[in-house]
Amino acid sequence: MPDYFKSPTFWSLFLFGLVATAVLTPCVIWAATQLGVMDRGGYRRVGVLSRPLLGGLSLAVPFVLVCVLGYFEPTNMFRIVRLNIDPYAFLVLAGGSVAIVALGAYDDVRGTRVRYKLAVQIGVGVFVSLSGFTLNRIELPFGRLVNLDGFLGTCLTVLWIVGITNALNLIDGVDGLAAGVALIACFGFGVIAMQKETTFVVLLSALLGGSLLAFLAYNSYPARVFLGDTGSMFLGFVLATIGLMGNYKSQITTIWFPAILVLGLPILETVLSMLRRFVQGRPLFAADAHHTHHRLLRMGLSQRQVVLVLYGVSLLLAGAGILNQVIPKGHYAWWVPHVLYGATIVGVIWGAGYVNPPESFKTYWHLRNQSVVLRALSQYAILALSGRRGVANATDIFHAIRAELGLDFLSAWFEEGPVLIGSCGAHSSDGSDLTYLDSVERIRVKTASGQHIIIRFRINKEAMEHELDAIMACIVRIFENAQISLKNIEEEEKAREEAVLWKEMLEAGTGCGGGKKTQ
Numbered sequence: 129m130p131d132y133f134k135s136p137t138f139w140s141l142f143l144f145g146l147v148a149t150a151v152l153t154p155c156v157i158w159a160a161t162q163l164g165v166m167d168r169g170g171y172r173r174v175g176v177l178s179r180p181l182l183g184g185l186s187l188a189v190p191f192v193l194v195c196v197l198g199y200f201e202p203t204n205m206f207r208i209v210r211l212n213i214d215p216y217a218f219l220v221l222a223g224g225s226v227a228i229v230a231l232g233a234y235d236d237v238r239g240t241r242v243r244y245k246l247a248v249q250i251g252v253g254v255f256v257s258l259s260g261f262t263l264n265r266i267e268l269p270f271g272r273l274v275n276l277d278g279f280l281g282t283c284l285t286v287l288w289i290v291g292i293t294n295a296l297n298l299i300d301g302v303d304g305l306a307a308g309v310a311l312i313a314c315f316g317f318g319v320i321a322m323q324k325e326t327t328f329v330v331l332l333s334a335l336l337g338g339s340l341l342a343f344l345a346y347n348s349y350p351a352r353v354f355l356g357d358t359g360s361m362f363l364g365f366v367l368a369t370i371g372l373m374g375n376y377k378s379q380i381t382t383i384w385f386p387a388i389l390v391l392g393l394p395i396l397e398t399v400l401s402m403l404r405r406f407v408q409g410r411p412l413f414a415a416d417a418h419h420t421h422h423r424l425l426r427m428g429l430s431q432r433q434v435v436l437v438l439y440g441v442s443l444l445l446a447g448a449g450i451l452n453q454v455i456p457k458g459h460y461a462w463w464v465p466h467v468l469y470g471a472t473i474v475g476v477i478w479g480a481g482y483v484n485p486p487e488s489f490k491t492y493w494h495l496r497n498q499s500v501v502l503r504a505l506s507q508y509a510i511l512a513l514s515g516r517r518g519v520a521n522a523t524d525i526f527h528a529i530r531a532e533l534g535l536d537f538l539s540a541w542f543e544e545g546p547v548l549i550g551s552c553g554a555h556s557s558d559g560s561d562l563t564y565l566d567s568v569e570r571i572r573v574k575t576a577s578g579q580h581i582i583i584r585f586r587i588n589k590e591a592m593e594h595e596l597d598a599i600m601a602c603i604v605r606i607f608e609n610a611q612i613s614l615k616n617i618e619e620e621e622k623a624r625e626e627a628v629l630w631k632e633m634l635e636a637g638t639g640c641g642g643g644k645k646t647q
Contacts, residue, residue, distance in 0.1 A: 132322055137331060139334075141194065141332075141335040144335065144338065145191070145194075145335040145337070145339035146338035146339065146341060146342045147342070148339065149186045149342040150342040150345070153183065156183060157183075157353045160181055165180060165237050165356075166179065167179050167180075167181050179351055179353060179354050181353075181356035181357075181358065182237075182356050183346070183347060183353040183354055183358070184229065184356055184358035184359020184360065184361075184362045184363070185359075186339070187336070187340065187359055187363070188229045188358070188362045191332075191366065192222045192225050192226060195221045195225070196219075198218040199216070199222070201215070216260070217373055220261065220369070221332075221369055224252045224255060224369060225362060225365060227248065227251075227252050227255075228248075228249070229362050231249070231361065232357035232358035233356075233358045235356075235357040235358075236356040236357055245357075249289070249361075252365065253287075253289040254282070254286055256285065257281075257285040261369075262278070262281045262282050263276055263285045263288070264276055288368055288372065289368045289369060291395075292371075292395075293361050293364035295398045296309070296310060296360045296361070296364035297357060297364065298394065298397050298398055298401060298419060299393065299394055299419070299420075299438075300354075300355055300360040301419060301421050302349075302421045302434055302435055303349035303350065304347050304351065305438060308340075309393055310336075310340055310367065312442040314334075314337040314340065314367075316386075316389075316446030316447075317371065317390060318333035318337065319453075320386050320387070323454060324453070329373070332366075348435075349432050349435065371388075371390075371391070386453045389446075389452060389469055390445060390446045392445035392449075392473065393442050393445060400420070401419065408496055409503075410598075410601065414601060414605065420438070420480045423481055423482075441476055445469060447465075451465035451468065498598060502601075505529065506609075508525070509528070509529055510605075514610050522549070525550075526551065533599050534587055535587060536553055536586040536588045537586060538550075538551070538552055538553060539552075539585070540582065540583045542579055542580070544580070568585070569583075569585050569586065569587075569596075571583050571604065574608065575610075581607050583604075
């Protein structure tokens with residue numbers, strides 16, 4: 129096995145990633161702040177302070193630059209890579225990264241619907257597959273290989289890339305978590321690739337690992353910048369594609385089983401999220417606040433403790449992946465990585481409270497039925513607030529939301545202005561009742577047009593945690609998807625004022641004898 133730690137190329141790429149990201153991150157923070165691309169919190173975000181997004185740009189720029197240089201090879205640094213992989217792989221990585229980063233940046237700046245994000249991600253997955261990196265077989269536990277035909281291989285290639293791209297996005301809810309887990313994955317990939325003598329993966333893992341190490345100095349708690357969708361989706365795409373290309377030989381592409389182990393935490397989070405939403409009857413891609421890190425925070429752990437616990441989980445899973453590669457098939461210790469992986473997964477599920485939820489089966493059935501009702505309500509409310517003909521006006525729909533969800537009051541307004549969208553009900557406290565004020569919810573959502581809406585409400589009954597989450601999810605879905613804008617609200621307000629003025633003028637004219645009185 130080559131001694132990569134003595135390679136000038138290895139250390140040059142690691143240091144380039146480290147220095148480039150360390151220099152670029154403050155520039156990205158300044159630019160995002162000036163452009164107003166900020167994460168101002170929300171009901172799913174743990175932090176409440178405003179932080180700049182687009183941090184992923186400081187990771188993506190050096191990575192894409194090195195990939196382009198790796199293809200054109202002006203420095204002759206990657207000559208050894210060309211012995212075991214098609215140099216076109218560099219361009220595939222660069223092109224796919226640019227598309228994913230552009231999608232993430234647009235989502236951070238303006239916001240976009242899930243269906244559009246999935247469409248672009250699927251397109252990128254198809255691009256990777258058509259570029260020649262289509263799964264021909266899958267490596268299962270204990271070394272068994274399953275061959276795939278062309279169509280099935282393409283579908284699984286796209287599923288793998290799209291799944292891991294979004295998996296990193298799911299765990300990006302606590303300062304430093306997604307970046308740290310990605311760094312540990314780079315370490316695991318790098319060590320496994322050294323054992324397999326896959327220089328391509330070793331060098332790119334060193335480059336990305338250096339960048340992540342520098343970025344964590346800005347992203348660890350308390351974070352000065354967030355990855356945003358720009359960074360989390362970029363990291364997911366790169367790790368997924370590296371895992372795909374890592375065993376590319378003689379036009380045969382295999383997903384490493386060790387790669388699946390290394391990415392165990394994001395994959396587990398994705399599976400649990402899909403199952404939870406399916407059981408509760410919610411849309412599979414609807415965000416919520418019940419991920420593993422949310423659960424650990426509600427158990428009383430601090431942000432730093434949550435991150436350290438999940439770093440430990442990632443290290444154990446990466447260790448299982450490395451041991452799976454190191455221990456030869458048929459060795460008496462072949463079972464160790466599988467037991468380590470299984471025990472770690474069971475520990476996460478048990479420790480985070482997934483296996484002993486307080487709700488009974490009857491409660492789950494009630495939640496599922498409630499979700500159906502709330503989804504119908506949200507669809508109707510979206511149409512009404514979007515100004516569709518044939519449905520109730522905004523005032524009526526605010527009253528309907530309040531009545532259906534059992535709220536004392538509901539009000540919403542654009543943060544920019546501020547400009548009131550609608551309100552119904554009233555506070556029943558003069559501000560001296562602190563217990564009442566503590567029960568008032570205040571959440572912030574981002575519309576598809578990139579504007580922020582502040583929503584305040586209070587539930588008029590004692591609600592369990594899962595009920596409060598369902599109500600919040602319904603309200604957020606309504607205001608995130610309704611086609612309302614600050615400009616439209618201001619125009620409607622102006623029209624109402626003009627209508628009132630004309631009515632007053634007409635009444636004044638009638639009162640002065642200007643109109644003909646009828647019997």
